[in-house]
Amino acid sequence: MELRVDRDRCAGTGQCALFLPAVFDQSEDDGKVLLLEPRPAAEQAASVRAAARRCPTGAITLLVTETSHG
């Protein structure tokens, strides 16, 4: 499982960092998303998916590759 964030779309709501601080952070400079873990472990798949769903601007996308079991 691979994660992408689109910082142009991100409105800096901090929803993702609040929901899953192991994977997302919020920048001190511009308040936008920082990706701490671009390739989260497979156990985190459900939470990562939920975080992506909660992003109010659709700035988080998941790329699921066939071999990653993610």
Place this chain on the structure above:
Amino acid sequence: MSNPPDVPVYKRRDILEPVAELGQLAARTPVYRNTGSEVYDWIAVGRDEVRAILGDTERFSTRPPQENPDLPRPRPEPGNLLMYDLPEHTKLRQKLTPDFTVRRMRALEPAIERIVTGQLDVLEKAGRPADLMKHFARPVSGLVGCAVLGIPRDDLPQLARMTDIRAARRSPKRTAARKAFNAYMDRIVAQKRRDPGEDLLSTLIQRHGSGLTDQELAGICSSVIAGELENASEMLGLGALALLVHPDQFGRLRERPELMENAVEELLRYVSVVSVASPRTALEDVTIGGQVIKEGEVVGCSLFAAHRATAPGEPPDTLDITREPGSHMALGHGIHFCLGAALARMQLRIAYRGLLDRFPGLRLAVPPEELRFRLLAPQHGIETLPVEW
């Protein structure tokens, strides 16, 4: 209390519950033509439709509607982010976001704890029965707003009065109250420029210098005060009411403090204090929910219906503080997602924790049917909330 006849169906509530008609509408016509409103041509009540419209900044604008087609669209009030469209919205919001993060808000935690403790004392001293709105919800949110902006707490009654009159749609004093409110904010900004303090307003001024104009800063201050006095205060009170009419949930939260974060999300969703989002004007013809919204027409998105309406025959939606928090829209959706979300959530958590700890036996002092609600404002509201313990 029964709903007066002039309350439109998307604003009607039986205490905190949707009326059956709303469920029928959401199931049959998720976007319906609205009659008899000065503002909205359409009301969106379907969950997917509401989400789509709020997320679609390319085709829907929050700028003030155009009254004269020969003139350009009116500019938003400076500093009022909610009325900005892209790309101006991003430019302003980016300057503010770093000072409204969860981390930054944590610095305010001790101040909010103090405010909550102080008002719990006031509530206790007021004696049984006491009005939770007057002695707790309104002052807590007002004082938090003052702390954020570095405004003297003695000015709060005056600010609250002006905010009330400003919000009353038919009051003849409205224009005067608006002017006085704006003049007050101008004075605060000028004073902080001269003599900065530790507050968030001073931080914004120091960080951005002339990058934020006085007018923009005054507009931002107004949004903070409105967010607190109009949204946070009613949410605090109505969320408390939701717990009081569900004693099982109240008890569970008291026994399991670790549920608080989850409970606050569920209360935000369940109460949906902002019943209808700000008007969205279509920038082109948009087909949605089986309807065509024509360019220039205005849609009201019912957050309350999106969260709470259930189709006829489905079980009614209930309060469940252990529910896995889904992606509710009580704090908005899309680029206008609430700037004060971290602040609002933190103060709700601290306030509910304080109430539960201080008054484990808290209960309503009147039957719920006797409570009087404010149904015509964009926010759901309550006049008084008499409690005993």
